[in-house]
Amino acid sequence: MRTTIYLPDDLAHVVEAYLKEHPETSLSALVQEALEARLRRNPAALLELAGIVEKAKVNAGEGAEDRYLQER
Structure with a gap:
């Protein structure tokens, strides 16, 4: 599918900056x-896309914040 979308100027600038930093993308x-x-409601993919977590050991429903505190 080919389509046209509108990006507000501030978002367009962020996208342009990201693409300059990641020329392979x-x-x-x-x-x-x-x-x-x-x-697809894939939280791991969203976090990875945001650059926050590559792969979490557990999901939030499994008390991830408690495990984090225990591991420290």
């Missing part, structure tokens, strides 16, 4: 990755 690939993560 195209706009199309970035949008596809974000949509797949969001639409």
Whole structure:
């Protein structure tokens, strides 16, 4: 599918900056990755996309915050 979307200027600047920092990633690939993560309700993919966590040991429903405190 080919489509046209509108990005507000502030978001467009963030996207442009991201793509400059990650020249191996195209706009199309970035949008596809974000949509797949969001639409498939894959929290691990969303966190990885955000650069927060590559792979969590447990999910939030398993008391992840408690395990974090115990491991410290």
